[in-house]
Amino acid sequence: xxxSSTHLMGYNNKYANISLVLFVLIYSTVLFVFxxxxxxxxxxxxxxxxxxxxxxxxxxxxxxxxxxxxxTSRIMQFIxxxxxxxxxxxxxxxxxxxxxxxxxxxxxxxxxHSPRKGFWHSHILWFLKSDHNQFEIExxxxxxxxxxxVWLDRYHWVPPTVYGIQLYLIGxxxxxxxxxxxxxxxxxxxxxxxxxxxxxxxxxxxxxxxxKRFDAGDDSRNHWFWAFVTMGEGWHNNHHYxxxxxxxxxxxxxxxxxxxxxxLFSWFGLVWGLKxxxxxxxEEGLKRDALRKGKQKYKNLSGEWILAK
Numbered sequence: 143x144x145x146s147s148t149h150l151m152g153y154n155n156k157y158a159n160i161s162l163v164l165f166v167l168i169y170s171t172v173l174f175v176f177x178x179x180x181x182x183x184x185x186x187x188x189x190x191x192x193x194x195x196x197x198x199x200x201x202x203x204x205x206x207x208x209x210x211x212x213x214t215s216r217i218m219q220f221i222x223x224x225x226x227x228x229x230x231x232x233x234x235x236x237x238x239x240x241x242x243x244x245x246x247x248x249x250x251x252x253x254x255h256s257p258r259k260g261f262w263h264s265h266i267l268w269f270l271k272s273d274h275n276q277f278e279i280e281x282x283x284x285x286x287x288x289x290x291x292v293w294l295d296r297y298h299w300v301p302p303t304v305y306g307i308q309l310y311l312i313g314x315x316x317x318x319x320x321x322x323x324x325x326x327x328x329x330x331x332x333x334x335x336x337x338x339x340x341x342x343x344x345x346x347x348x349x350x351x352x353x354k355r356f357d358a359g360d361d362s363r364n365h366w367f368w369a370f371v372t373m374g375e376g377w378h379n380n381h382h383y384x385x386x387x388x389x390x391x392x393x394x395x396x397x398x399x400x401x402x403x404x405x406l407f408s409w410f411g412l413v414w415g416l417k418x419x420x421x422x423x424x425e426e427g428l429k430r431d432a433l434r435k436g437k438q439k440y441k442n443l444s445g446e447w448i449l450a451k
Contacts, residue, residue: 162270168230169338171331178320184328191309191333192340193373198225199341200375200400207238207285211388212404213415216288223294228305229337231269233295235286239277244345245385249360255345257361265346266338306330340372348378355430356383364396374398384423388416392427 178184202222205211214222223234231237240254249256254274257264268274279286286292294301306326313325352363362382369376369391377390377398391398407413425442432440432450439447 159272162272165230165270168331169335171327172335174327175332178324178327181324184324187309187325188328188332188336191329192336195225195229195333195337196340196373197400197403198222198227199229199231199337200373201404202226203231203234203237204241204375205388205400205404207234207282208241209385210284211386211417212408212413214413216290218412219285219288220290220294223291224301227294227298227301229341230302230334231338231341233298234291235279235282235295236277236298238285239279239282240274242281245382248358248362248382249349257346257349261346261350264349265342269342302330302334340368341375343368344372344375344378348376352376352379353434354379355427355434356380358382369397373400373403375400380419380427384419386417387419389418392419392424 203226206214206219206222207226226234226237244253244255247253249258253259255264255268260267309329310322310326312322313329314322316322316325348363348365348368349361350363352365352368354363356379358379360382362379364379365376367376368378374390374397375381377392377396380392380396381387381390388404389398389401390396391401401416404413404416408416421443428440428442429448429450432438438450440450442448
């Protein structure tokens with residue numbers, strides 16, 4: 143970890159090339175899928191692993207560490223960080239600090255991953271550059287005060303390593319070493335590939351394609367498909383207009399699986415204080431939807447018909 147008079151944290155650039163090679167090699171293991179037997183059971187393992195770790199990113203890294211959209215205990219906070227780190231997208235402090243910068247400078251020259259700099263830059267190349275290995279601790283000091291989160295951020299490679307070993311052992315105990323390897327390929331390699339690209343598509347695709355309900359001051363858009371595959375993250379224009387909400391689907395028809403799970407957790411006291419968009423945001427969206435559809439009136443939350451102007 144690097145510390146200096148500018149209060150930087152992050153990863154030592156001395157090992158940047160080694161980290162890059164390891165990252166590329168690990169992502170390339172998805173090709174082993176062509177060398178292990180196919181079964182729907184293995185596909186099911188890959189799908190479960192995908193949604194488990196996407197939840198770690200969207201609920202943990204994004205809505206909790208980046209935006210403080212809900213509250214939880216230190217134990218649950220660590221669990222959310224651990225599951226997010228299992229996705230191989232570095233540590234929660236690194237992720238959260240850079241994401242806060244993304245909102246501060248969205249689609250400007252200072253935005254780390256705006257598609258205005260090129261699709262592939264916004265999708266993955268920015269993530270691979272050593273220029274972004276460090277971050278200013280002040281930007282996420284609210285979580286950097288917890289030593290266990292600092293440890294998790296520094297040793298972010300531990301959770302995915304442990305997870306990979308667990309997957310292999312599960313398969314090994316069920317049907318021996320060959321099945322253990324197959325479970326590792328589908329449960330880790332395949333799902334990691336899709337988790338990464340699903341997350342990065344929010345940075346790239348949903349700043350290029352979809353619908354703009356709100357004037358968020360950038361290129362963010364809502365996209366129903368990416369909302370489904372990323373458990374709610376695809377309602378990206380909603381999120382950029384009001385980023386503090388625990389739900390990104392602002393209306394009943396905008397499915398947000400991550401929020402449904404967080405709501406379920408709140409019933410058991412695992413999380414609490416889930417923030418929601420204020421009334422003026424919801425009604426602004428209703429008005430804008432009406433205007434986009436060419437309607438002259440819309441029904442507000444009180445059930446009254448209001449002129450859309």
